[in-house]
Amino acid sequence: MVLGALEAGGTKMVCAIGNEQGQVLERVSIPTVSPEETMPQMLSFFKQHNIEALGIGCFGPINPVEGTATYGYITTTPKLAWQNYNIVGAFQEALGCPVGFDTDVNAAVLGEVSFGSMQGLDSCIYVTVGTGVGVGVFTGGRLLHGMMHPEAGHILLQRHPADTYKGKCPFHGNCLEGLASGPAIEERWGAKAETLGDRREVWELEAYYIAQACVNYTLVYSPKRIILGGGVMHQEQLFPLIRRQYQELMADYVITPELENLNRYIIPCSLHDDQGILGCLKLAMDALEKFLARALQHLGL
Numbered sequence: 001m002v003l004g005a006l007e008a009g010g011t012k013m014v015c016a017i018g019n020e021q022g023q024v025l026e027r028v029s030i031p032t033v034s035p036e037e038t039m040p041q042m043l044s045f046f047k048q049h050n051i052e053a054l055g056i057g058c059f060g061p062i063n064p065v066e067g068t069a070t071y072g073y074i075t076t077t078p079k080l081a082w083q084n085y086n087i088v089g090a091f092q093e094a095l096g097c098p099v100g101f102d103t104d105v106n107a108a109v110l111g112e113v114s115f116g117s118m119q120g121l122d123s124c125i126y127v128t129v130g131t132g133v134g135v136g137v138f139t140g141g142r143l144l145h146g147m148m149h150p151e152a153g154h155i156l157l158q159r160h161p162a163d164t165y166k167g168k169c170p171f172h173g174n175c176l177e178g179l180a181s182g183p184a185i186e187e188r189w190g191a192k193a194e195t196l197g198d199r200r201e202v203w204e205l206e207a208y209y210i211a212q213a214c215v216n217y218t219l220v221y222s223p224k225r226i227i228l229g230g231g232v233m234h235q236e237q238l239f240p241l242i243r244r245q246y247q248e249l250m251a252d253y254v255i256t257p258e259l260e261n262l263n264r265y266i267i268p269c270s271l272h273d274d275q276g277i278l279g280c281l282k283l284a285m286d287a288l289e290k291f292l293a294r295a296l297q298h299l300g301l
């Protein structure tokens, strides 16, 4: 089966060809400029390969709720050229194949569930801490949308008493993204996060916020595992700091076999940063399956 995958990001569009075994056979990266400039380049790549279905994991906010008027649109994104853009419609029309669509982080959690360390789990989450912070939620065996999709990178946190940084989010002073994203670290400490590896206070504070968020995610989503990915999580020293603070904050309130060993509960991604693109392949497979099921139903079979 020849499947297309598109990891649509604010800075680059990663387009790939793969199969249902989760093998990526070819990929290209195209800068995210505007639909007028970027779409033709992506379409030309996918058209060359004659794909049977396409899966898109997209920066947002988006509307992934089928049956609503703006399904398939990128909605209120700060990337102005893409605001209210019907990305699913554009691909469907040009390629004539089924198109699956979800958030970038829902694609990432789906990638881990389908091909990575969360295989077999019916409830788990994927948190990315990068330029922004986002959470993909897989619960009861499916991706969570609700009225739109979770925006759990913007949950409000208790500020550390010694932290005077105002926060990077233009909407909230003290949300997780505003306090702990890569750009927030950079603005607070005056240097790029990747250059601060040996500054223990940087990562103690970062862990303080990520641990609070993880406790909230456990309490609200009840995931059986939490994966932490994104550029900032390349600082591996964060994991033990987060687990320690998580344990203190949770204070033995929730007691389950999963939480007995936090080394297995709060973990790094397992697919070498390919979780997003592999999740997009799975979105393509699911879209094709749904399309075939509808066609059979239509024929009365």
Ligand code: ADP
Binding pocket: 009, 011, 129, 130, 131, 132, 181, 182, 183, 186, 192, 193, 194, 195, 230, 231, 232, 233, 234, 235
């Ligand atoms: P994006 O979120 O844009 O898709 P990333 O997940 O790579 O991309 O996140 C980029 C952010 O992560 C930047 O703010 C950058 O400073 C930070 N970052 C990237 N690599 C590292 C690293 N090794 N250590 C700490 N921070 C990093």
Ligand code: ZN
Binding pocket: 153, 154, 169, 170, 171, 172, 175, 176, 177, 178
């Ligand atoms: Zn916010």
